[in-house]
Each structure stands twice: as structure tokens, then as C-alpha cells.
Amino acid sequence: MTHESEKPAVQPSSFTFRANTRLVVGEGSVAELGDVAQELGGTRVLIVSDAGVLAAGHTSAGVASLKASGFETTVFSEFTENPTTRQVEAGTAFAKAFEPDLIVGLGGGSSMDCAKGINFLLCCGGKMEDYQGRGTTGLPLLPSIGCPTTAGTGSETQSFALISDAQTGEKLACGDPNAAFRVAILDPCLTVTQPTRVTALTGIDALSHALESHVSTKATPASRVFSREAWTLLTKNLPDVFRNPTDIRARSAVQLGAAWAGLAIENAMLGAAHGAANPLTARFKVAHGQAVGLMLPHIIRFNG
Ligand SMILES: [Fe+2]
Incomplete structure (x- = not known):
């Protein structure tokens, strides 16, 4: 019989985890x-x-x-x-x-x-x-x-x-x-050479990747590790990047956050914010990160 304190923190379930790169x-x-x-x-x-x-x-x-x-x-x-x-x-x-x-x-x-x-x-x-x-x-x-x-x-x-x-x-x-x-x-x-607007829009995109992959119905215990770490790196370091765009330590943390979010997507896919944003880009040429940033609050409210 397993003692209560010996139970794993995350109950194992059946899943695969892909990491190709x-x-x-x-x-x-x-x-x-x-x-x-x-x-x-x-x-x-x-x-x-x-x-x-x-x-x-x-x-x-x-x-x-x-x-x-x-x-x-x-x-x-x-x-x-x-x-x-x-x-x-x-x-x-x-x-x-x-x-x-x-x-x-x-x-x-x-x-x-x-x-x-x-x-x-x-x-x-x-x-x-x-x-x-x-x-x-x-x-x-x-x-x-x-x-x-x-x-x-x-x-x-x-x-x-x-x-x-x-x-x-x-x-x-x-x-x-x-x-x-x-x-x-x-x-x-x-x-470092990205215009501030590009840093902002790509940062919003990465944050949305972390969030959507975490709540995706395809999320797994492994993919959520990367979603959570991506969220932490991005939210803690994006403000520093905006305060000082040449802060290499903060840039590196944000870059790694975006990469972890990509790995989470590889395994868990995305959700309704991207689904609703993509037609805005296709039809009205709204930049991808801006379209995602516009849709995300509405999707959170809808799901909440
Ligand atoms: Fe995206």
C-alpha cells in the first residue's frame, strides 16, 4: 500500500511527448x-x-x-x-x-x-x-x-x-x-534589433501560446511543464526588455520562453484565441500578435 506522502505530485496519464529539435x-x-x-x-x-x-x-x-x-x-x-x-x-x-x-x-x-x-x-x-x-x-x-x-x-x-x-x-x-x-x-x-512594436506583438503571441497550450484539451503533464515555464519566463522578463531593449539576460529569457511555448504547442496545439485571430489576419491584414492580443481577453471571458 502506498503511503500518502509517496504519491507522485502529478497523476500519470497516457501520453506521448514530442521534442524534435x-x-x-x-x-x-x-x-x-x-x-x-x-x-x-x-x-x-x-x-x-x-x-x-x-x-x-x-x-x-x-x-x-x-x-x-x-x-x-x-x-x-x-x-x-x-x-x-x-x-x-x-x-x-x-x-x-x-x-x-x-x-x-x-x-x-x-x-x-x-x-x-x-x-x-x-x-x-x-x-x-x-x-x-x-x-x-x-x-x-x-x-x-x-x-x-x-x-x-x-x-x-x-x-x-x-x-x-x-x-x-x-x-x-x-x-x-x-x-x-x-x-x-x-x-x-x-x-535586440527588433522594433519595439515587433517585440511587443511577438511577446503577446508567445504569452498566448503558453496560455492556450496550457488549457488545451490536448495538453499533457509534460506539455504543461513547458507552458508554465514559458509563462513564467515571459511575464517576468518582458517588462525588463521594454525598460531596456539591450538587456541580453532578459532577451535570452524571453527567447527561451518563446521556444518552450513552441514546444508546448508541438504537443498540445493551440486554442480559440488563435482560431479567432487568424481570420483577422487573413481578411484584414491585422498583424498576427495584434490579432491574438485582441481576441485573447474575449476568449478568456467566454471560457470563464
Ligand atoms: Fe501565434
Whole structure:
């Protein structure tokens, strides 16, 4: 007979926990991109970075590390916030001409999702619509690395790419374990150059990821560990980031919070706040974090 005090704090239930991505965390860790890429093999790297990230100089830091490790590189940047199916198809044509054996998504959620989308179409053909839902087909995708420059999306630690239908604006959630980055490099220095508005909107998005994944009907004891830790890191450190945008310690904590929230999403999915927000982005071009921030209080009241 088990004594009362020996009972586990959390009653075990039946669940699985997915974690596809190795993390490399630390100030200046983008310089390790070349070494990390060497571990994955290959010689030719397609880097997917949006124009803003290119202008901020972050992409060149990644390129320098890859070149120092002997890689040939090329950069695709012809896409917008909320990349569309058409832009992913253009990126795939660009990639086919270069014939990469490794893909790096270096930027915010749009860059990382676009990189995953290109990986799907380059390796498996078809259209993004073909990959909606969580695939279990063991598709032979290229190995890939994610380097987030925002702290919000969580794309760095989950296997989904969110790509907007070029016709309707509807967000297609396309997932496969092989589409997840093999490695994510979390360098807080890459997040310092974000405009304050981007820091705010991506922070709201990450907070919502932590909250929605925690109350999701698919949440598990393991996913809630990451939801709770994400919530703690984000709520304690976002105020410091706003007080001092160059506070690397706070930036790093927020970046890690966003990554943990992404891992929680990978296992528990999201909820009604994102469900209600996505049409606002599709129809009225409201920024994702703003749309989520608008909807979240109403959803909390509705559920409460
Ligand atoms: Fe989100």
C-alpha cells in the first residue's frame, strides 16, 4: 500500500511527448552555425531570411559562419510577413536551381515557416495544401536549422509551417516531424534589433501560446511543464526588455520562453484565441500578435 506522502505530485496519464529539435543557446551562438551545419553534413546551404533581417545584418553573420566552415551559400528573401503559397513556390524554384543539401531559416516566424515550406515542396513536390495537418508519412526532407530573430512564433521548436493561401489568405498549418529543425540556435543578440512594436506583438503571441497550450484539451503533464515555464519566463522578463531593449539576460529569457511555448504547442496545439485571430489576419491584414492580443481577453471571458 502506498503511503500518502509517496504519491507522485502529478497523476500519470497516457501520453506521448514530442521534442524534435536540439537547442544551442547562448549569447553570440549564431557564430556556431557553421559548426552545427557540419554536424548535419552537406556542402550547399539555402538560407531563408526576410529583407528586414538581411538589412539588420543578422543573415551575413550566419553566412560568415557557414562560409568559414566551407559551405556554399545562397539567400532567398523574396517573401513577406505571413508568407504565401505563391512565395513558397517561388522559393522552391529558386532552391531547385541552387540544389541545396541543407536549409537554414534565419529570421522571424515568416522566415522559419517559409524555410519549412520550401523544404516540403523541394523534396516532395506538390502544393502546400497537400501537407496540411500533421504528417506521419516519414517524408525525406532535407535537414534544417532554425535561427530565430524574434521571440514569439515558437516555429523554432515545432514541426509546423504556417503558410497563407495566396488566394484566400487562409493559414495552412502544414506539419511533419521531419519538417522540424534538427537544431535551433537561440542567440539573444539576434533579437535586440527588433522594433519595439515587433517585440511587443511577438511577446503577446508567445504569452498566448503558453496560455492556450496550457488549457488545451490536448495538453499533457509534460506539455504543461513547458507552458508554465514559458509563462513564467515571459511575464517576468518582458517588462525588463521594454525598460531596456539591450538587456541580453532578459532577451535570452524571453527567447527561451518563446521556444518552450513552441514546444508546448508541438504537443498540445493551440486554442480559440488563435482560431479567432487568424481570420483577422487573413481578411484584414491585422498583424498576427495584434490579432491574438485582441481576441485573447474575449476568449478568456467566454471560457470563464
Ligand atoms: Fe501565434
